[in-house]
Amino acid sequence: MNFEAPVVDYAGLGPIMALSVGLILMVVVAAFDSIRRFGPALALLTFATTAGLLIWQWDANTELINGTLKIDGLAVVFSLLILIAAAGAVLTSIGDPSEKQIGRPDFLALLMASVLGMVLLTMANNLITFFVALELFSIPLYALCGTNLRRRESLESGFKYLIIGSVGSATLLYGMAMIYGASAATGFDAIAAGLTEGGLISDSLTLVGVGLVSVGLAFKISIAPFHQWTPDVYEGAPTPVTGFMSAATKLAAFAVFVRFFMTALEPMVNDWDVILAALATLSILIGNVGAIAQTSLKRMLGYSGVGQAGYMLAGIVVATQQGVDALTFYLAAYLAMNMAAFSAVIIHERRSGFSDSIASLRGIGRSTPIVAWPLTIAMLALAGLPPTAGFIGKLYLFEALVEADWTWLGVMIAIGTMISLVYYMRVVATIWMSPAADASLQVDETEIGTDLDSARRWYLVLPSVLGAAAAVFFGVIPQPLVEFAQHAGSAFSAYIP
Amino acid sequence: MLSAIIWSPLLFGLISLLVPRRFAPWVAGLGTVVTLALAAIVAIGFDPAGGMQYVVDVTWIPGLGINYSLGVDGISVFLVLLTAIAWIPAVAFSAARGTDRAGLFYFMLLAGQTATLGAFLAQDLLLFVLFFDLMIVPFYFLFGIWGGDRDGVTASAATVKMIVFTLIGSLLMLVGAVAVGVIAADGGQLTFNMAELAEKGLPSASQNWIFWFFAAAFLVKMAAFPLHGWMPDAYRAAPLPALAVFSAVLSKVAAYGFLRVVLPIMPDATELFQTAMLIIALGSIVYGSVMAFTKTDLRLILGFSSMAQLGFIMLGIFALDSTGANGALFQMINHGLVVVPAFLIVALIVERTGSEELGPMGGLAKKAPVFAVIFLIVTMATLAIPGSPNFIGEFFILNGVFQVNVAIAIIASTGVAMAAYYALRMYQRTMHNPLPDGVDSREISLRDALIIVPMVLVLLVLAFYPQIVLGDTSPAVDQTVAVSLEASQ
Numbered sequence: 001m002n003f004e005a006p007v008v009d010y011a012g013l014g015p016i017m018a019l020s021v022g023l024i025l026m027v028v029v030a031a032f033d034s035i036r037r038f039g040p041a042l043a044l045l046t047f048a049t050t051a052g053l054l055i056w057q058w059d060a061n062t063e064l065i066n067g068t069l070k071i072d073g074l075a076v077v078f079s080l081l082i083l084i085a086a087a088g089a090v091l092t093s094i095g096d097p098s099e100k101q102i103g104r105p106d107f108l109a110l111l112m113a114s115v116l117g118m119v120l121l122t123m124a125n126n127l128i129t130f131f132v133a134l135e136l137f138s139i140p141l142y143a144l145c146g147t148n149l150r151r152r153e154s155l156e157s158g159f160k161y162l163i164i165g166s167v168g169s170a171t172l173l174y175g176m177a178m179i180y181g182a183s184a185a186t187g188f189d190a191i192a193a194g195l196t197e198g199g200l201i202s203d204s205l206t207l208v209g210v211g212l213v214s215v216g217l218a219f220k221i222s223i224a225p226f227h228q229w230t231p232d233v234y235e236g237a238p239t240p241v242t243g244f245m246s247a248a249t250k251l252a253a254f255a256v257f258v259r260f261f262m263t264a265l266e267p268m269v270n271d272w273d274v275i276l277a278a279l280a281t282l283s284i285l286i287g288n289v290g291a292i293a294q295t296s297l298k299r300m301l302g303y304s305g306v307g308q309a310g311y312m313l314a315g316i317v318v319a320t321q322q323g324v325d326a327l328t329f330y331l332a333a334y335l336a337m338n339m340a341a342f343s344a345v346i347i348h349e350r351r352s353g354f355s356d357s358i359a360s361l362r363g364i365g366r367s368t369p370i371v372a373w374p375l376t377i378a379m380l381a382l383a384g385l386p387p388t389a390g391f392i393g394k395l396y397l398f399e400a401l402v403e404a405d406w407t408w409l410g411v412m413i414a415i416g417t418m419i420s421l422v423y424y425m426r427v428v429a430t431i432w433m434s435p436a437a438d439a440s441l442q443v444d445e446t447e448i449g450t451d452l453d454s455a456r457r458w459y460l461v462l463p464s465v466l467g468a469a470a471a472v473f474f475g476v477i478p479q480p481l482v483e484f485a486q487h488a489g490s491a492f493s494a495y496i497p
Numbered sequence: 498m499l500s501a502i503i504w505s506p507l508l509f510g511l512i513s514l515l516v517p518r519r520f521a522p523w524v525a526g527l528g529t530v531v532t533l534a535l536a537a538i539v540a541i542g543f544d545p546a547g548g549m550q551y552v553v554d555v556t557w558i559p560g561l562g563i564n565y566s567l568g569v570d571g572i573s574v575f576l577v578l579l580t581a582i583a584w585i586p587a588v589a590f591s592a593a594r595g596t597d598r599a600g601l602f603y604f605m606l607l608a609g610q611t612a613t614l615g616a617f618l619a620q621d622l623l624l625f626v627l628f629f630d631l632m633i634v635p636f637y638f639l640f641g642i643w644g645g646d647r648d649g650v651t652a653s654a655a656t657v658k659m660i661v662f663t664l665i666g667s668l669l670m671l672v673g674a675v676a677v678g679v680i681a682a683d684g685g686q687l688t689f690n691m692a693e694l695a696e697k698g699l700p701s702a703s704q705n706w707i708f709w710f711f712a713a714a715f716l717v718k719m720a721a722f723p724l725h726g727w728m729p730d731a732y733r734a735a736p737l738p739a740l741a742v743f744s745a746v747l748s749k750v751a752a753y754g755f756l757r758v759v760l761p762i763m764p765d766a767t768e769l770f771q772t773a774m775l776i777i778a779l780g781s782i783v784y785g786s787v788m789a790f791t792k793t794d795l796r797l798i799l800g801f802s803s804m805a806q807l808g809f810i811m812l813g814i815f816a817l818d819s820t821g822a823n824g825a826l827f828q829m830i831n832h833g834l835v836v837v838p839a840f841l842i843v844a845l846i847v848e849r850t851g852s853e854e855l856g857p858m859g860g861l862a863k864k865a866p867v868f869a870v871i872f873l874i875v876t877m878a879t880l881a882i883p884g885s886p887n888f889i890g891e892f893f894i895l896n897g898v899f900q901v902n903v904a905i906a907i908i909a910s911t912g913v914a915m916a917a918y919y920a921l922r923m924y925q926r927t928m929h930n931p932l933p934d935g936v937d938s939r940e941i942s943l944r945d946a947l948i949i950v951p952m953v954l955v956l957l958v959l960a961f962y963p964q965i966v967l968g969d970t971s972p973a974v975d976q977t978v979a980v981s982l983e984a985s986q
Contacts, residue, residue, distance in 0.1 A: 325560075365642075366598075385664075386631045392558070395623065398675040399561060399687075407676060414668040421661045425637070429653035433641040482560035 012064045012071045014053035015079060019119060022046025023112045030105035039105040043090045043112060047083045050119070054079050061491070067187050068126040070259075073491035077328060077484060078122040078255040081335055082248050086115045088339045088463040089244035092346050095451060098147035098154070098238035107147060111244070114140040118252035125263075127176045127186040130256055134172070134220070137252055138165050141245060145237040157236025164219065164229040172216025178209025179264075191264035201268050210265060210272050214279065220253040223279055223313060224286035227306040231294070234302035239349055239356070242298055243342025246305050247335040254312060254331060258324055261316060262492045269319045277317045277409055283310030284416035291423045297345055297356045300423055301338075304382060307420060308334060311413050314397055318404035320497050321489040326396040328485035333381065333389035333474060340467030341378035343460060344371045350454035358427055363436030370455050372431050374468035381471040383424040384417050389474035389481065396482070499551050499567040502535045502577065503614045506584070510607030514600045522592030525603035529584045532610065536581035543574050545969045549620070549692070557624070562678065562687030566620040571973025572756055572826065573617045575966050576749060579833045580617065582952070583745045584610045587738040589948045590841050596736075602643060606739060609635040616750045622689040622758065626674045629714070629750060630667045633660055636743055644734035655730035662727035666714035673710030676703065677762060695761040695980065701769075708766035711759050712774070718751035719807045720800075722780040732800040737847075740796070741840035744803050745833040752810045752829055756822070756977055760814070764980045767817065774815040775898070775905050781808030783908070786915035790922060793855040795843045798923050799836065802879060805912055806832045812909055813894035821897020822978045823971050828890030830966060834956050835878045835887065838949045842872050845945060846927055850936045855923070860932030868941035869928050874953050878960075880920035881913060886959035 010017075026042055029035055054076050061072045089111060093099045099107045117137025124130040142165060146158025180186060182203060183194030200206050215226060222230040234242045265272060287306030294300035312334075315327025345356055348371050352360055365372040381390035394413065401410040454460055474481045509528025513521040539551060549568040557565040569577060588606060596602045612635065615628035637660045644652030678689045681697040688694070699707070713724075720728040732740060760767050767774075785805030789798050806828070813825025843853070845868070850858050862869035881887035891913060898906040932938055941949075959966065 380634065384668075385634055386627045391627065391630070392561075395671065395675065396561060398672055399679065402672070402676045402679045407672070410672045410675070411669070414672050417668050418661065418665045421664055422657065425657045425660055426653075428637075429641055429657055432638060433651075433653035433656070478558050479560060482558060486560060 006066075009062060009064055012057060012060060012062045012069075014057070015050045015071075015119060016116070016123075018050045018053055019046060019112065019116045022049070023109060023116060026105050026109040026112055030103065030109060036103070036105050039108045040090050040094055043108045044087055046112065047087050047090075047115070051080055051083050054083075058487075063125065064123070067189075068129045069120070069123040070125040071123055073487040073489070074255060074259060074324075075123040075491075077488040078251050078331075079119045081332055082115060082118045082122070082251050085244055085248040085251065085335055085339065086111065088343065088467070089240050089248075091459040091463050092243060092343050093238070093240035094459050095350070095454075095457070096238055096240050096346075097150070098144075098241070101149045102147045107144070110140040110144050110147075114138075114144065115248070118248060121252045122255040124256050125188050125259065127180065127191075130260065131169075131173060131176065134253075134256070135169060137249070138169065138220070141165075141241075141249070144241045145233060145245075147241070148238045151236070153236035154238060155236075157233045160229055160236075161233045168216050168219025168226070170216075171212050171219065175209045175212025175214075175216060178205055178212065182206040182209060183264075188260060188264040192267055195265075196267050202271065206268070207271060210268060211275060213260070214272070214275060217253055217257050218279060221250055221257070221309050221313075222302075222306050223309050224283040224306055227283070227287065230306055231290075231299040231302040234305075235296055235298045235356075239298065239342060239346045242301075243338060243346070246301065246342065247331075247338045250305075250309060250312070251331055251335070254316075254327065258316060258327065258492075262319065262324070262495050266319075266495050273317050273319060276313055277406070280310045280313040280317060280409065281412050283307065283313065284412055285310075285419075288416045288419040291420065294423070295357055295359065297358050297361070297427070300358065300427070301341060304420060304423070307416055308382070310416065311394070311397060314401060314406070314409050314413060317409060318400050318406055320400060320404050321492055322400040322403060324489035324492060324496075325482070325485045326393070326400040328488040329389075329396050329478075329481060330393040332481055332485065333393040333471065336389060336467045336470040336474070337378045337381040338467070339463050340374040340465075340471060341382070343464030343467065344375040344378070347371050347454045347457075347460045347464065348375075350451040350460075353450055358430055361427065361430045362434040365432035367436060368455055370461055370464075374464040376428050376431060377468040377471055379424045379428050381475070383421050387475040388471045389478065390471065392475055392478040396485075498535070498539060499553055499569060499618050502532060502539065502581070503567070503611055503618060505532050505535065506607040506614070507611040510604040510611070513607070514604040516600070518599050521599040521603050522588070525588050525607055526585075526592060528607055529581070529588050529610070532614075533581040533585060536578050539569060540574055540578050543569065543969060545571060545972055548973075552620070554620075554690075557621075561623075562682075563623045563689055564621045565624060566690060567618045568620045569618060571970040572753065572977065574969060575826075575830050576617050576746075576753055577614060579749070579830050580610065580613050580746050582955070583742050583833055583837050586837055586841060586948045586952060587742045590741075590844065590945070591736075591738045593944055593948070596643060598642070602639070605635040605638045606742075609639070609739075609742070613746055613750060617753060620691050622674045622677060622691050622694060622762075624689075625691070625754070625758065626667070626671050629670070629718075629754070630664065632747055632750065633663050633667075636739065636747070639739040640731060640735040643736040643739070645736075647733045650730050650734070652734040655734035659727040659731040662724075663717050666717035666724075669710040670714035673707040676707055676710075691758065691762065699763065701765040704763040704766035705769065708759065708763045708770060711754065711763070712770075715751035715754045715759075716777065719748045719811070720804050721777055721807065721811065722784040722804070725781075725804055728800055728804065729797055732796045733794065735796075737796075737840050737844040741837045744799070744840065745836040748803065748807055749829045749833055752807060752814065752825070755811070755814050756826070756974070760817075760977050761980050767815075771815055771817060772902070775812060775902060778808045778811035778815060779905055779908055781805060781811065782912035786912050786919065790915060790919035795846065795853050795855065795923065795927075796840075798919060799839055799843065802916065802919060803832070803836060805916065809891055809894050809909070809912065812898055812905070813890075816894070816897035816901050817978055818897040818900055819971070819975045819978050820893050820900075822974045823967060824890050824893025824897060826970050826974055827963060827966055828887065828894060831878070831886045831890050831956070831959065834952055834959070835875055838871070838875050838952045839879065841945075841949055842875060845941065849939055850927075855926040857933055858927045858936065859930035860928070860936065861938050862928035863932055864938040865940040867946065871941065871946070871949060871953055872924060872928060874956070876920045876924040878956055880917040882917075884960055886956060886963055889960075889963050
């Protein structure tokens with residue numbers, strides 16, 4: 001009897017293995033008090049190694065583990081962006097009360113497990129890996145949201161995210177079952193083939209399946225009307241976790257969204273593009289209108305994230321490589337702006353006794369430029385003003401939309417952006433154009449983690465300044481980022497125009 | 498060369514942000530002078546018959562088909578010069594008074610100049626849109642941070658309103674601009690070069706909706722009736738030197754946009770919507786003039802008078818007639834030259850009376866004959882008295898409109914009469930009448946005179962010899978208008 005050992009592509013699996021090894025080491029570190037403080041260094045080292053291995057696989061287009069994973073341009077580009085977001089979260093979580101309460105390595109282990117799930121998700125090429133990876137990234141995040149054990153809001157946030165996230169996962173699983181029923185396959189390419197051959201493309205149950213998958217993913221990305229958890233969770237979670245979630249979950253979920261819809265569901269493009277366009281429109285309107293009335297900066301950023309997710313979804317609607325490129329560019333720019341914004345908010349929170357109310361930003365343009373400038377640049381970028389990457393990102397989306405005859409969706413994005421100016425610009429006005437906040441908003445030193453010198457901590461200032469610098473740099477010299485994004489789109493040259 | 502013109506203000510602005518506070522005004526002043534010198538070199542070397550000159554064309558974002566392409570032709574050459582000139586008194590006036598957070602102030606002011614010059618020189622449609630959007634950002638900070646709160650409207654509220662209003666138009670224009678490029682490419686090589694786009698042409702059906710996207714941006718920016726809602730609050734909040742350049746130059750970029758983008762690229766739509774645009778222009782003239790002579794706030798009088806003047810400029814452009822368009826371009830330059838000294842004079846009046854309302858004013862001319870004469874010249878130019886360059890401009894415009902639509906021309910000419918009323922009313926109520934208590938009639942200081950008089954002199958030169966401008970501009974303007982004329986025939 002011949003026994004053939006399975007082929008293991010170690011090069012392709014390298015990034016996943018590096019992350020897994022780092023995660024195991026982190027758990028070990030957690031057991032020894034003497035080395036606990038090296039946790040962040042270990043996490044950063046792991047991310048750097050993973051990033052190095054990913055760049056090594058830059059030109060790969062390989063199926064791994066029997067085709068259940070695929071490392072290609074999309075996986076590499078999105079994984080790299082996720083690692084940047086994760087590194088930002090590691091730095092900004094240093095000194096956070098949540099990290100002090102549950103222990104530094106424990107916090108980081110949860111974070112790394114989540115990152116591992118996200119990286120797997122960018123590579124998922126099969127319904128099973130898709131779902132497993134999604135849960136792997138979600139479950140540690142539920143826990144992370146509740147890590148500020150002494151704050152009621154944090155616990156509430158974790159619990160709420162758990163319940164609603166599970167509803168989303170269940171919906172997704174239902175949808176997957178129906179698609180499996182229609183195609184008799186779990187691999188993405190096999191699903192496409194099965195749908196075409198089986199003649200069930202326009203079958204109503206298949207459509208319900210696609211709809212349920214869309215809804216499940218919409219929960220994760222917080223696309224309206226499945227966004228209700230977002231403001232509460234964003235506000236309650238420890239701010240470093242919120243910052244990480246806002247960009248990284250979008251990156252991971254959009255990666256699989258793109259891969260699943262552009263490969264497995266590509267034969268049905270004319271059925272789902274309208275559904276997604278409607279979701280995008282709804283998200284743009286609800287997110288941006290919802291943000292106007294917010295007084296908490298984190299809640300506002302939550303709602304604005306709903307609107308931004310609507311813009312990004314438009315990149316999928318067009319179902320072209322250019323659309324994927326535009327989406328990737330926009331996500332990369334969004335990562336930079338969010339890193340700048342949330343890191344600045346973290347610095348501000350720790351200095352001011354944990355108030356993230358917009359009113360508490362009054363006058364910081366004069367008193368604390370190191371917070372004011374990154375936050376201002378982030379707001380201008382989110383609003384899509386030149387000379388920031390936000391402007392180029394919108395431009396890119398417009399090009400993709402007009403090219404694919406979706407001009408009306410472009411106009412919707414323009415309208416959403418107009419609405420968004422009201423709240424973004426109000427933050428800028430509060431920072432620069434109002435007299436300093438009154439003493440009542442000043443430091444409550446009893447709060448754990450209050451740090452009057454936070455504006456001088458390099459690990460907080462660095463992500464904030466780098467994010468803002470990147471948002472401006474790629475607004476003035478966007479070509480490198482455009483090429484980076486095009487690498488993601490090129491993974492689908494065999495599937496979509 | 499053109500790159501140097503665009504970026505030198507920003508460079509000096511950055512330096513002024515970094516140097517110790519007391520040097521900031523000097524660095525900024527030097528920046529504006531250098532910019533003027535560069536602009537003057539370009540203007541002197543300009544060949545009226547040479548078409549697009551000093552062309553720069555570098556690939557900027559190949560992935561998106563956007564080039565960094567600049568060029569100057571008859572339409573833009575004097576607007577660039579006007580921009581370079583207008584910033585000098587604004588910076589000098591601020592420097593003479595001193596400002597809070599000086600480094601940031603001059604950085605924003607000069608960044609505004611960079612964006613404005615960029616908009617005038619860009620030959621790539623998306624580059625133009627980018628600079629057009631960029632213009633509003635520094636002025637948002639200038640008006641908001643250094644502006645004043647008035648009657649319960651805070652400066653920050655007024656500026657948020659301004660930026661939201663103006664960007665509403667700009668975002669639609671961005672969609673429109675992308676659509677122009679993509680539709681014109683028709684599956685081929687994507688380009689946003691304006692000359693190439695004009696050559697390729699667009700289907701009429703596309704022109705019709707894209708036209709309004711561009712018109713929205715330009716009409717809001719020039720505060721045309723009925724899209725002027727942001728203007729009164731913003732004008733009342735703004736610091737006067739920044740407002741002077743804002744009113745003088747930024748609104749002209751919008752009018753320039755019609756000439757540069759809309760007429761050549763969307764000739765069919767221009768012809769189709771000509772009457773609609775003429776009526777909007779007429780609305781601006783009548784509404785602006787009426788408001789100007791009912792308001793008692795000096796800033797608002799000038800603001801609404803600008804609105805009426807821009808109505809005239811639009812009228813000239815949409816006459817789609819060589820005379821009218823030449824008059825419009827000439828009037829853009831005149832109006833820019835008049836408005837800067839006018840706002841600085843308002844600042845001087847405020848210093849003497851402590852108020853911006855006409856009510857408690859009067860008698861300032863008693864002990865200040867020189868100041869009175871300078872103001873009188875500016876007033877006369879505003880009301881376009883024969884002998885002022887504004888007269889020539891308005892005459893050309895009305896002449897052009899008469900050939901298109903006599904009724905509109907007749908109604909528009911009432912605007913000239915109303916201008917006489919509001920301008921003289923403003924002059925008399927501030928300068929003549931008895932001197933009220935608490936008002937200090939003081940002669941203009943030598944320093945302020947040096948800042949204001951040169952611009953007045955330029956006005957006088959143009960009054961006597963408009964050919965300096967018209968000779969250089971008319972070939973390019975005629976060519977632009979000719980495209981639309983062909984479409985209408």
